[in-house]
Amino acid sequence: MIKPDAMRNGHAGAIIDRFIKEGFRIVALKQTKLSQEKAGEFYAVHKERPFYGELVEFMSSGVIIAAILEKENAVTAFRELIGATNPAQAAEGTIRKLYATSVGENAVHGSDSDENAKIEGSFFFSGLEQF
Numbered sequence: 001m002i003k004p005d006a007m008r009n010g011h012a013g014a015i016i017d018r019f020i021k022e023g024f025r026i027v028a029l030k031q032t033k034l035s036q037e038k039a040g041e042f043y044a045v046h047k048e049r050p051f052y053g054e055l056v057e058f059m060s061s062g063v064i065i066a067a068i069l070e071k072e073n074a075v076t077a078f079r080e081l082i083g084a085t086n087p088a089q090a091a092e093g094t095i096r097k098l099y100a101t102s103v104g105e106n107a108v109h110g111s112d113s114d115e116n117a118k119i120e121g122s123f124f125f126s127g128l129e130q131f
């Protein structure tokens with residue numbers, strides 16, 4: 001996902017360009033907006049965390065771009081490309097270092113396992129929307 005902060009700050013094009021240049025194939029891509037309910041569902045795993053309310057509020061505050069990306073070892077490669085959750089700790093040149101403003105408003109989300117990538121992909125896209 002490209003999060004509402006990166007969308008508002010005009011970074012979506014540069015971020016998608018980076019995905020392509022780093023060798024990810026776009027399987028599916030769309031702009032959408034999460035309701036509070038859908039944002040809460042997407043991040044249900046973080047329900048007990050103190051930042052959950054803030055996270056749901058922020059993720060439903062504006063449009064996002066959802067995508068399914070394919071590459072060899074995609075989960076690891078994508079996490080390297082986006083950098084640490086907290087942009088202050090993200091390596092130079094990573095997407096979060098370049099475009100995120102805080103740990104909460106951190107520009108992009110990436111799945112943390114192949115299993116969750118499948119779940120999160122089908123959260124946004126039907127089989128007919130994946131190529």
Ligand code: CMP
Nearest residue numbers: 051054055085103104105106108109110
């Ligand atoms: P993401 O990779 O989308 O997964 C969970 C999100 O929770 C994470 O990125 C951050 O945006 C957010 N998050 C994690 N820790 C904090 C925190 N301490 N305060 C606010 N948001 C957080």
